[in-house]
Amino acid sequence: MASSVGQETHVLLVALPVQGHLNPMLKFAKLLSRPNLRFTLATTEQARDLLSAANTADEEHLSPVDLAFFPDGLPKDHPRADDSLLVSLRNVGAKNLSKIVESNRFSCIVTVPFAPWVPGVAAAYNIPCALLWIQACGAYSVYYRYYMETNTFPEDLEDLNQTVDLPALPLLEVRDLPSFMLPSSGSNFNNLMLDFV
Structure with missing residues (x-):
């Protein structure tokens, strides 16, 4: 350039x-x-x-x-x-x-x-x-671990009180995750995320 x-x-x-x-x-x-x-x-x-x-x-x-x-x-x-x-x-x-x-x-x-x-x-x-990644690096960390299946996430992502324990991040609850990651969202964002992680 x-x-x-x-x-x-x-x-x-x-x-x-x-x-x-x-x-x-x-x-x-x-x-x-x-x-x-x-x-x-x-x-x-x-x-x-x-x-x-x-x-x-x-x-x-x-x-x-x-x-x-x-x-x-x-x-x-x-x-x-x-x-x-x-x-x-x-x-x-x-x-x-x-x-x-x-x-x-x-x-x-x-x-x-x-x-x-x-x-x-x-x-x-x-x-x-x-x-240009426009979100916090912690968000990318969650996406990567979820979509690449490098860490175990709760089986029931519909239970908003369920905890999510990921390295280098504070203890999260399912309610802290982006809604498009939840099975009930039916969102195409899930397919799009696979293109970027």
Whole structure:
């Protein structure tokens, strides 16, 4: 990613359209903002209003970042609170993000967890790709141990009072675990986590 003196480095940041993914990416860009270093944040069209409101509220918040939007493949009136957004992005995310990549010259791509199709886009265009882990390292430790089955978790993850004892972490209860890890959630996040641990 080295650039010659005076040459601009253009970084593509890709985030899911939720505040917990967008804000860390925006802060990341703001912290790294330098002359000759340009950032473009790409997310779905549904996040346009959220980011526009943030830009109006704090003009300097987005100043080092250009915005690009791509369709998520769902009808406008479709609710995005369930897993359908993740399923749709698995199907059309790469194709729609590729249109943004084709129209720019990016030096690298940085993405967040739960967007496993992004590294494939980067590879298709021969662009280096990195993952910005936007959660605490303790969360990653729990995910890794659970999904890679390196530690024993309680059989009944529906009993919220059951304890979970993991190395280097305080004693947890099932209620402390992310809800998508629980069997009753039926969440596609479980499948996505396997792509990242």
